[in-house]
Amino acid sequence: MTTLLYLIPAALLLGLLGLIAFLWALRSGQFDDLDGAAHRILFDDEPGPSQRPREDDPT
Amino acid sequence: MTACRHCGLDVPADSPVAPAFCCAGCAAAYDTVEGLGLDAYYQRRCLDPAVRPLRPDEDGAPVDYGAHVRDEADGIKALHLMVEGLHCAACVWLIESVLARQPGVVSARVNMTTRRLVLRWRACETDADSLVASVAALGYRLVPFDPAVLDREGERREKELLRAMAVAGFAAGNVMLLSVSVWAGHFQGMGPATRDLLHWISALIALPAIAYAGVPFYRSAITVLRAGHLNMDVPISLAVVLAAGMSLHETATGGPHAYFDSAVTLLFFLLVGRYLDHRARGKARVAGEHLLALAATAATVIEADGRRRIVPPTRLRPGMAVLAAAGERIAVDGRVTAGTSDVDTSLINGETVPAPVAPGTDVFAGTLNLSAPLTVEVGAVGEDTLLAEIVRLVEAAEQGRARHVALADRVARLYAPVVHGLALLTFLGWWLWVGAPWQESLLIAIAVLIVTCPCALALAVPAVQVIASGRLLRRGILVKSGSALERLAGTDTVVFDKTGTLTTGRPELMDDTAIDGDALRLAASMAAASTHPLARALVRAVPGAPVAGGVREEPGRGLAVAGSGGEVRLGSRAWCGIADDDHHSDGPELWLARPDAAPVRFAFADRPRDDAAEVVAALKERELAVALLSGDRGPVVGATARRVGIDDWHAGCAPGDKVVRLQDLAAAGRHVLMVGDGLNDAPALAAATVSLSPSTAADVSQTAADAVFQGDRLEPVLEALGVARRADRLVRQNFLLAFLYNGVTIPLAVAGLVTPLVAAIAMSASSVAVIANALRLGRGRAW
Numbered sequence: 001m002t003t004l005l006y007l008i009p010a011a012l013l014l015g016l017l018g019l020i021a022f023l024w025a026l027r028s029g030q031f032d033d034l035d036g037a038a039h040r041i042l043f044d045d046e047p048g049p050s051q052r053p054r055e056d057d058p059t
Numbered sequence: 060m061t062a063c064r065h066c067g068l069d070v071p072a073d074s075p076v077a078p079a080f081c082c083a084g085c086a087a088a089y090d091t092v093e094g095l096g097l098d099a100y101y102q103r104r105c106l107d108p109a110v111r112p113l114r115p116d117e118d119g120a121p122v123d124y125g126a127h128v129r130d131e132a133d134g135i136k137a138l139h140l141m142v143e144g145l146h147c148a149a150c151v152w153l154i155e156s157v158l159a160r161q162p163g164v165v166s167a168r169v170n171m172t173t174r175r176l177v178l179r180w181r182a183c184e185t186d187a188d189s190l191v192a193s194v195a196a197l198g199y200r201l202v203p204f205d206p207a208v209l210d211r212e213g214e215r216r217e218k219e220l221l222r223a224m225a226v227a228g229f230a231a232g233n234v235m236l237l238s239v240s241v242w243a244g245h246f247q248g249m250g251p252a253t254r255d256l257l258h259w260i261s262a263l264i265a266l267p268a269i270a271y272a273g274v275p276f277y278r279s280a281i282t283v284l285r286a287g288h289l290n291m292d293v294p295i296s297l298a299v300v301l302a303a304g305m306s307l308h309e310t311a312t313g314g315p316h317a318y319f320d321s322a323v324t325l326l327f328f329l330l331v332g333r334y335l336d337h338r339a340r341g342k343a344r345v346a347g348e349h350l351l352a353l354a355a356t357a358a359t360v361i362e363a364d365g366r367r368r369i370v371p372p373t374r375l376r377p378g379m380a381v382l383a384a385a386g387e388r389i390a391v392d393g394r395v396t397a398g399t400s401d402v403d404t405s406l407i408n409g410e411t412v413p414a415p416v417a418p419g420t421d422v423f424a425g426t427l428n429l430s431a432p433l434t435v436e437v438g439a440v441g442e443d444t445l446l447a448e449i450v451r452l453v454e455a456a457e458q459g460r461a462r463h464v465a466l467a468d469r470v471a472r473l474y475a476p477v478v479h480g481l482a483l484l485t486f487l488g489w490w491l492w493v494g495a496p497w498q499e500s501l502l503i504a505i506a507v508l509i510v511t512c513p514c515a516l517a518l519a520v521p522a523v524q525v526i527a528s529g530r531l532l533r534r535g536i537l538v539k540s541g542s543a544l545e546r547l548a549g550t551d552t553v554v555f556d557k558t559g560t561l562t563t564g565r566p567e568l569m570d571d572t573a574i575d576g577d578a579l580r581l582a583a584s585m586a587a588a589s590t591h592p593l594a595r596a597l598v599r600a601v602p603g604a605p606v607a608g609g610v611r612e613e614p615g616r617g618l619a620v621a622g623s624g625g626e627v628r629l630g631s632r633a634w635c636g637i638a639d640d641d642h643h644s645d646g647p648e649l650w651l652a653r654p655d656a657a658p659v660r661f662a663f664a665d666r667p668r669d670d671a672a673e674v675v676a677a678l679k680e681r682e683l684a685v686a687l688l689s690g691d692r693g694p695v696v697g698a699t700a701r702r703v704g705i706d707d708w709h710a711g712c713a714p715g716d717k718v719v720r721l722q723d724l725a726a727a728g729r730h731v732l733m734v735g736d737g738l739n740d741a742p743a744l745a746a747a748t749v750s751l752s753p754s755t756a757a758d759v760s761q762t763a764a765d766a767v768f769q770g771d772r773l774e775p776v777l778e779a780l781g782v783a784r785r786a787d788r789l790v791r792q793n794f795l796l797a798f799l800y801n802g803v804t805i806p807l808a809v810a811g812l813v814t815p816l817v818a819a820i821a822m823s824a825s826s827v828a829v830i831a832n833a834l835r836l837g838r839g840r841a842w
Contacts, residue, residue, distance in 0.1 A: 008237070015232065019225055031221070032173075033173070039151070039171065
């Protein structure tokens, strides 16, 4: 039973990591343009100097 | 004819840059793209015929975007623009690449979902006008907008729901994990100390999650309680909060049962339903915002010194000179001061034939300027325009429709008091009648609240709606309002508008066999030089006609070409010098006057859509009454009605008449589906029980309609009705499933037999059953 004492925190920590990663993705605008992102990968073969801007202003 | 290498439109024979390009603008755009090494664009793109073609505007006089530029830190400026003419992902790539190659640009990002471009640049190196011009030269139209005026509320709400869902999902998973150990422990003899420890850990996870993820429900519950009503969110909030509080009490006193898992999974399932519901309407909301923002931000004003400025319509004053480019909608009511052109007024009065305008003619906001640029002196603005008047009619009519109460809300109105009553009775019954201690009675009453909690009920409607809207979206039908499907399902009468709805809204040459072949060919070869709708119809009627050279066009009057014996003219009666004798004048026409022969008349008519007659027949077969209301003249409407098989038709209806007619039908107890496209239909669209409009319709009509369909066929009307009826059946089945489940679990709960294990299993099983049933809608035929 003592294994519980570290297994439960470990499980919670891993779950929390996933949750934080999702919330971060949401906040950084990765869910704003679901159509565009899917197609963008087909065209991004020659990144220019400012092709990859920070996505910090969701519009 | 060949297609232009840049815009893909047909190359007219008189093009200076034939045969590769249709105009100098396209040729220049192609050079620019090639010069930047981006010509892969032409292989990668796929042109969407429904989107504005990529033809650059001929006169690129500088436009001042200063009013919309926003300052950011470090000398960086930003501009938010709506992009018109986005065909596919390659267009996004092209715009971003072209801008990225301009000096001084910090970032340029196009959001393909919302069709918006955010542009950032260093103010010392470049300026907005030249950056925008570099994209406009490719044929895209960029309209600045103020991001602050768009409705961010919906977007914020959706993100809040998504965050709440993530938190609830995390908590539900972990608490369930712990609960399984507790349940297993019941049978394997877990010690009370271990059980308490697991309960405490559950509480630690569940309580913050419940406090955070339940906010959307608590907020709505408090709002309705303040207003003195009940909705589904009241029992939800009560159940979740009471279950959490009671479980905490149990945990603190070392009791055997804690309902943390039920409370959190309940929240999670409900949030899934709520999010789906929101998401389904998100796409429509974005489309609507796009339309509104376009109408609300763009008017090109010509200053006294000849400079052009794009100003918001609120800053327009009577007396200002506003430019309406060819192919653009006129933004104001006013009088033409310069330019001759043809104006398509079909959105106002349903007329198919464009009206010629010249200096001195009055024009109205919302009409389409076809052939040449016009300068319009602003006569009325804002509230005084014809457009605003129609918008007011729409709003008045919409208030009537707002009275529709969604089925789920009607159920909730009955259900919520019953649930509360039942829980209260259970508590009183156990406490006073059976004589149990009050803590135990409360425990049982809360169990009743948890199992009756309308998890399946709250999922029943959104799950079906999401799948129905998704299916319709794939067929090109965009459902905009949440209760539209429900109202569609109850329809028993379908009312069509004529021009642009039952018909294609595009004139076609009539009786072409009766016309002398030489005259027809001559007329078609002259017409090939013009973009006037009647001229295009002539060209379509004679495929492969040679294109006459040296054709002169007088906008609003006609065409002329020098022939062997004198001038040959093609155009209106007056242009061809024919007396106005009232004969044959029922409908659009063109005359051909040759020096050595009698004048020839070409009559045109607006043909019904290909499948109009089939759709009308199919509707009748399904025992729906079909009617036709049109603003056009009697004989024309009658002919169309006979052709598609509608017996009940009314001609000469003004916008107000249509509304009155629909109100009469509603008073007679009919549920009317109105299908229309014109600005004159907008009030009627809003007044009908439910409304559809083709995607070629006026902006106001698309906004007023519940759903918008794409394409040249009327069949989407049938599809929408069919899917709506199936969706309605499924929603009712889902309600039945939910009630059956309650019928089993409520007696158990009242009897005090529901342990956390039973509650969890029953709740999850009913939710899954409801969703599985909804998924059936995605397959099979609509009817």
